Amino acid sequence: MTDDISKTKVSKESQSARDQSDDKFLVVGLGASAGGIQALKEFFKRVPKESGIAYVVILHMSPEHESKLAEILQITSLIPVTQVKEREKIEPNHVYVIPPDQNLAMADGHLTLTNKIGAQERRSPVDLFFRTLAEANEECSVSVILSGTGADGSMGLKRIKEHSGVAFAQDPEEAEYDDMPNNAIATGLIDYVLPVAEIPARIFSYKDHLGTVQIPEKSEEVPETDEEALLDLFTQLRMRTGHDFSNYKRATLLRRIDRRIGLNEMPGLPAYARFLREHPQEANALMKDLLISVTNFFRDPESIEALASQVIPKIFAARNPDDPVRVWVAGCATGEEAYSIAILLSEYMSNEGWAPNLQVFATDLDKDAVQIAREGFYKDAEVADVSPERLRRFFTRDSNGYRVRRELREAILFAVHNVLKDPPFSHLNLISCRNLLIYLNRTAQNKVLEILHFALDPSCYLFLGASESIEVAGDLFVVEDKQHRIFRSRPVPPRAFPIPETPFRPASLTLAEREKTPEETGATERLSYADLHQRLLEEYAPPSVIVNEDYDIVHLTQRAGRYLRMGGGEPSHNLLKIVRPELRLELRTALYQAVHDRTNVAASGLKVTTDDGVQTLNIIVRPVLREEDATRGFILVLFEEATEHTEVIEEVSRSEQPLAHLLEEELVHSKEQLRATVEQYEIQQEELRASNEELQAMNEELRSTAEELETSKEELQSINEELTTVNQELEIKIEELSLANNNFQNLMNSTNIGTIFLDRTFKVRLFTPSAQQTFNLIPTDIGRPLLDITCRLKDTNFLSDMQSVLQKLETIEREVKTTGSESYLMRIAPYRTTKNRIEGLIMTLVDVTELSRAREDLQKARQELESRVEERTRELEGANEALRNEVAERRRVEEARIELLSQLVTAQEDERRRFARDLHDQLGQQLTALSLKLESLKVEAENSKQLSATVDGLQRIVGQLDLDVDFLAWQLRPVALDDLGLPAALSNYVKQWSEHFGIPAEFQATSLGQRFDPRIETNLYRIAQEALNNCAKHSQCTHAEILLERRDHQVVLIVEDDGVGFDAASARESDGQWGLLGMRERTALLDGSIEIESGPPKVGTTIYVRVPLVVGGGES
């Protein structure tokens, strides 16, 4: 509800000013915290250049750092983004960003900055901005809550909604941090929960629909269709929700209905009314919107202070100390107001030393709000207005919020209650009814004030909202403090007993009729011809009166007054009260009959003394009976003067018959008596009605109490259930305990270990029967010091042992002998409770007589055994030594063999190398020389044909010889192996082999690096040679491959063919045949390994030879 009347006025004026200058535009406030930047970027990406809307971004930022937010948003935004640096006029199509260290507020079409704020300050910048935005911009404000932690924004958006703005929240599913959206949604006031990407479009469509419906505030200006639609709408609401809003202020209602129209994208009021009829759930949404109320703790602090300092002391001064102080908070919303007042009263009572005797009734129309109030739980932001001291005293901390303490909570009764409809409370000392009247029109205000006056004890206090007054009921209340809106009830009787409408109201009475009543009484100025005719007719018709069903006169003709007479006391409209007493009885009967029998009734021949003398009257009562007649329920009473004729006859009979006269006298007397009785009856009836009122009020109170009791009962039931569960658990525990106890007892009795429990002063607490073998214990010794008890131990000095155990908390164990040469193992240990406290000692005595005897035997046997073992060990060592020598010898022999083999191989190779060199270098060169010389001889022998031919022949022979020598040398040992290394030699060999045997073969050397040790080169060459020879001889292959690779510190030679292969498992046996033995031996010389893969499923044979890498000399 609005904070104060002046503010509302100001905003209204500025609003109309805006209307005139035609620059009223939407202002969208976007509130975000953690994870908000992404959402904001997403949002502004979808805002076009000319949306006609202004955007204000409120983001939680560290006040110590500069913000780059504006630059960041500018990247995606089409419209200018600026950070607010000073007071600035707000323009559409512009984004404004909050500076990091200040708060932003909206006032008078401008954005203003508050003073710098500190880092530690509790900040709710979103709430703050939304509040000011709501007040400044009314329904043209839109709030959007995006990703973030905490609940900032939730309070602010309530204000926005209260001022008919719109509230959006980012879909929590989508938000990076869902706290803020969730808290906003929890207020129940969010209109749309959407992914960010869809929010802008929705805002634009809201903007397009906003203001399409212009409903003037006074009903006369409303077009006929709209007015009908509005009435239809009220009817729908009353049917669906049971609440009648027709008495609420039109301006507010229309603004909020307009908002719903915008939200549902309806073209106008009639369409919306239809929509409402077709969508029952919309009725609840509309009602919720209409009932929006914002309240906080200690609202209007000055007024609250005035209440505390001026009014509360007076209340206590005036009351009887034993009576409770009774307070009614009407329209309590979510309970803050009620708790605030209860806190004030509690504080006063405890300060003044009064016993806490307080009853606060807090009521509201909104069931949900009352439920929240009953819970008494408020978020951090909501208790911001409560001082820390009060927080401590009246609240308890709960997860991210505060809960009202039970004592305070129990002093307040919360109930759903309609001030206009339900019976009121009574005998109250204070009523706070703030910001409720502003929603009601004058009629309803008047009625509420009447009700409040009835409920208050005389001279007690009424506390109203800042923009409310009692001017419609100045006769009931007197001003106590004008500034703070505190009033006092005048000690006058109630204007009327506030009869609750619903249960007693005849079904025929409609709203329209009630509203017309004051018009009828007051409106006489304008006269239609119909009225004129009516008037003139009245002149000639008998005097008549029209009364309602309460017999209150609503209209009377000119001459009817002569039959009425005002008595003393309070003036009344009631026909029965002001009709001349002689007529009263008959008139009452007639009226009663007419209403009861629904028929015309006449009472004739009544005598009445008027100013003109005695007259005879016929009274005719005519109720309006036609169902469809608007005036149904009214009754016409006609006073018809009887003809002289009857009077004469009566006169005659009266005078002529004395007996009759006597009887008549008696009749008059009886009538007098009857009248007196009737009057008495009427008074009593009045009293009964009053009592009935009070009973109803009390009933209402009881109903609320019962409701609360029901809640308490449920709580108690759940506590009871919990207790039952706990009880069951305890029973199980007890069973376990007794089982453990039994086990323990049996263990104690059956064990042969003597056990004595001692307390810290070494008094016996418990012992087992076996302990009696060593200590002369009897059951009555429990409680005596152990040292007083005689024992059979030789060594009785266990006192020091026990003391040392208690000091060091270490178990002592030693063997003791009895006088009877038995041995016991005595163990003294600290007695630890489960809580690890030392509460004494446990002494156990185990009979180890047998054991020590056995131990001695064992000792002897062991010694014997040991000596035997020693002897045997010596023998074994001898044998072992011999074995070791033998093994070493064998190893030496094997090494020698390998060494020999190696030397043999080397020698062989050296010899081959020498031969090859000789062949190549000596013989070969000689052949070359020979060839050259033959060449030159050929030149010289050009002339002799025969010589020429001979030289040619010689040259051929030399050529062939040359080839033979070369091949021989190469077969012995290729020179390339020494000169160029293994890959070159192998490559050449493979080529030769392939040519020689006609089998395609390939050689591949990969990543070899430096040359290997000559031994490796030679042996691998020979292995490859042998493998290829095998291949040629046995495999029948069609293709062979030789690979030479270096892998880490290994050289790998792979020879593969696609021949028939052989069974690798039996390869070892056939080594000789396959020439594998030589390969194996050469591999062994190089410390390498050889692996052969052959036989099915494999095709062909693969030989892997791996030898450790040794890099060697060799010219490179």
Next chain:
Amino acid sequence: MSKLRVLIAEDHETVREGLKLILESQSDVEIVGEVADGNAAVESAKRLLPDVVLMDVSMPRMSGLKATKLLRECCPEVKILALTRHNDGAYLQEMLRAGASGYVLKQSPSTELLRAIREIAYGNNYLDPALTAKVMDAYVGRAIKKSASANVSERELEVLKAIAWGYSNKEIASRLKLSVKTVEAHKANSMKKLDLRSRIDIVRYAVLQGWLGSN
């Protein structure tokens, strides 16, 4: 026109004699010196700066290979013709790499020698025709497509890599926790998919794929 100045480096006297006989019969060739080992060849060449050095490959003290390298560095203008009995490609490659401009076999007719001297003296390279085939051999290999490992499963690729690394089927089986049979199957399938016919093809493919770069 001046004569071609030739230095003979040859350890066998008889061969030297034969060479001299041949060369002296040529009117456009002049023998400027004879040496019998690599060391002397380098020293003399530095001093005499001949047009061509006839370099025997196998010589005592310093081989023709090393002498060629040294000469190439100090006197790049002196052309070197390798003259040798080694008729395998490996020697040829080594000598050419060391800087010889020509390579002639002693077994070939003397006309080859003379043609070679003249060719390299005029700045061309010369190769004994008997060796041309061997040079070609080095470049004749099956073309291995550096195809993307299309359709080859992860497992098959692993097997291929291990094969290229020289692991035996048994080793691969134990490393990859497969049966030898499966390894064989993977090997056969992947080779088929990549059109590889032999183990050497696999290694070449691996080199192209860069699998053998480091461990």
